[in-house]
Amino acid sequence: MLAAVLERFGNAAAEALAIKEVPEPVVGTGEVLVDVLATCIPPYAAEVFSGERRYPLEPPVISGVGAIGRVVRSSPDATRLRPGDLVWCDPTVRSRDDAVTPDITLQGWSSAGAGGVTLSRYFHDGPFAERMLVPTENVFPLGEVDEAELPRWAALVVLLVPYGGLLAADLRAGETVLVSGATGNFGSAGVAVALAMGAATVVCPGRNEAVLADLVARFGERVRPVVLTGDGDADRAAMQAAARGPVDVVLDLLPPSANAAVARAAAMTVRPYGRVVLMGGVGMLGGEDLALPYPWLMRNSVTVRGQWMYPRTANVGLINMIRSGVLDLARERVTVFPLVRANEAVRFAAAHGNPFDRTVLCPRTDLGERAAT
Known part of the structure; x- marks a missing residue:
């Protein structure tokens, strides 16, 4: 599959990401493989990739944070997810062996403490790729959504x-x-x-x-x-x-x-x-x-x-707010890029970080060939 890989921290103005073929992830127990349809690029992504923000990412890494995707396959312990389901992939991954004080990593993006870094070495790669592997508990069904609106839904991460x-x-x-x-x-x-x-x-x-x-x-x-x-x-x-x-x-x-x-x-x-x-x-x-x-x-x-990030239940609550119309995504001004233009997209995001401006990478659809406004 094609991916945009951060091979090392470097100059944000340069081509920080290498666009290349990488092996497709293999699904294990408690995991879901998704086609990545849309992922929002934070305006400060260039600062992360340059090393200026000193995030505990460990290159080489497929970066990015959160994504709209479609289920390809899930492991047998998933009882409701089905191939073809349109889903939100929450980047906030928590360790499963401590219910009181779980370690946290933002998949493909950042971590908290030594435990978070350890967790990130397994759930290492994010959504700057055609496919990504996500913990089952981090996958949330969206229901029916017009494909043209998917880039706006990527604003969930913000x-x-x-x-x-x-x-x-x-x-x-x-x-x-x-x-x-x-x-x-x-x-x-x-x-x-x-x-x-x-x-x-x-x-x-x-x-x-x-x-x-x-x-x-x-x-x-x-x-x-x-x-x-x-x-x-x-x-x-x-x-x-x-x-x-x-x-x-x-x-x-x-x-x-x-x-x-x-x-x-x-x-x-x-x-x-x-x-x-x-x-x-x-x-x-x-x-x-x-x-x-x-x-x-x-x-x-x-x-x-x-408060760092949000509880798992927040994903369901916010999705319901959007679906009901209480929170209107029509305010989002979205510019989309295909995966092969990931470096250009990172630079564009840095220059267009005003409120409600979203730069979105669309690795697996023709949405990446046009802009939604």
């Missing part, structure tokens, strides 16, 4: 991240959410998901006024934009004023390049007894710690929780 954070926050309909990093790729997805889950108001801080205006144009008056100035006290006051009431939940999705002071100002807008969920990359590249004040946390009974 939407699931903030959805997992909002589930961790126990968001309830009618509450006010502040999305820190709202003008970014994951943050803007968080705005869409929070509104779909019933948030009454979503406060959207950011520096990019054009993106903030676009969020308001897309979602209406439930979105409350705040242009950040860099003055922590002033920004915190502006965010609280924009909420026009208590902030129940703060979801942080700021990237590694963001200053911890920005995350701190956003977190400290939350009301007493409120919830703060940290999902971004602040501090991953060094720099100042978040350093929330102990007395403020204690006296206000604030809950602060870290």
Whole structure:
């Protein structure tokens, strides 16, 4: 089969991926082989492949993260999946020998800790290939979907991240959410998901006024934009004023390049007894710690929780939200590429990382020969 292989970390501007024939995976117990139909390329993929992000990938590796696929064959322990089923392949793979604190790897992408790296050496390869092998528990049926819409469904990999954070926050309909990093790729997805889950108001801080205006144009008056100035006290006051009431939940999705002071100002807008969920990359590249004040946390009974990715059940919940129309994929602006143009697609994704812009690789269909908008 054909695959795009990261043979070594190198210059992101070069041809980082080798397009070549590789052996087809062999299905074992507890595994499913799928034809890869569409996979979303993160805007920061070039930073991963260059080594700038220092992800614990071990080349050579077929990279990528999450995919829409069609079942080719499954092992005998799968009782419902059938060849031909259209499915979502969740990249969040958990070890099966510890139900309480399982090791986690993002198949073909990243890992947490030594155990995650060990797990990644088995479920090593991702979706930048015509076929991939996926753990049975990571395969979720989509039902009937128009083939022309499959590239939009690949946005699941982006939407699931903030959805997992909002589930961790126990968001309830009618509450006010502040999305820190709202003008970014994951943050803007968080705005869409929070509104779909019933948030009454979503406060959207950011520096990019054009993106903030676009969020308001897309979602209406439930979105409350705040242009950040860099003055922590002033920004915190502006965010609280924009909420026009208590902030129940703060979801942080700021990237590694963001200053911890920005995350701190956003977190400290939350009301007493409120919830703060940290999902971004602040501090991953060094720099100042978040350093929330102990007395403020204690006296206000604030809950602060870290959340990496999402529970398995989130896959089913988000698929149902999309199928019901509660969460509308029509907002996604999608550009698709065939597998043989994978390097071009990575460069395109880096240059087109605005909210709701998705660059999608389609290894096994003619969808890769045209663009969906």
